[in-house]
Amino acid sequence: KNQVEQSPQSLIILEGKNCTLQCNYTVSPFSNLRWYKQDTGRGPVSLTIMTFSENTKSNGRYTATLDADTKQSSLHITASQLSDSASYICVVRDLSGSARQLTFGSGTQLTVLP
């Protein structure tokens, strides 16, 4: 069964600090991995997508990495801002072609304090 596990479950940091969120998956065959940001009570918004051949991808202060061999991904946030407070969800897609092909992680709840 495909699984996506995220750690830590929650994280509190001070504004301006950096942090790294982790995502481990057992989805096979792997297609791609996306990191979504979800503000409380809002829909998730895609931050970045990683395909099999990509190791690192940046989107502003967000940098995602992927190690397809160990099936691990990380999301690094640089110089955090109060608006970064949100849930960050790792979503992995398989190659089954089924509409059920997305497996969601449980998310990391990030709180940035002033």
Place this chain on the structure above:
Amino acid sequence: DTEVTQTPKHLVMGMTNKKSLKCEQHMGHRAMYWYKQKAKKPPELMFVYSYEKLSINESVPSRFSPECPNSSLLNLHLHALQPEDSALYLCASRLTTGNTGELFFGEGSRLTVL
């Protein structure tokens, strides 16, 4: 236009009421999804429509009735709900179910069943 629009944003209903959630997109996407999300949990897939036809029903109780009147609209009809059905209901769309592109989410409809 890269938006998925959901209405209403908030809905409070009694267990005997009949109400509907609406979702609209004008990106030409032919795959549309309903997800249910409880607090601090990842979204759970409920229904998938592909080319306006229901392709997946994840054993959702019949008190939830989806409808896809055309390629831009997706409805979720609610009847005789239970308090445990209170959740954030997310609509999402992508080009097709087999496409690897981004799944675009709406902002959600927050449902409270009294």
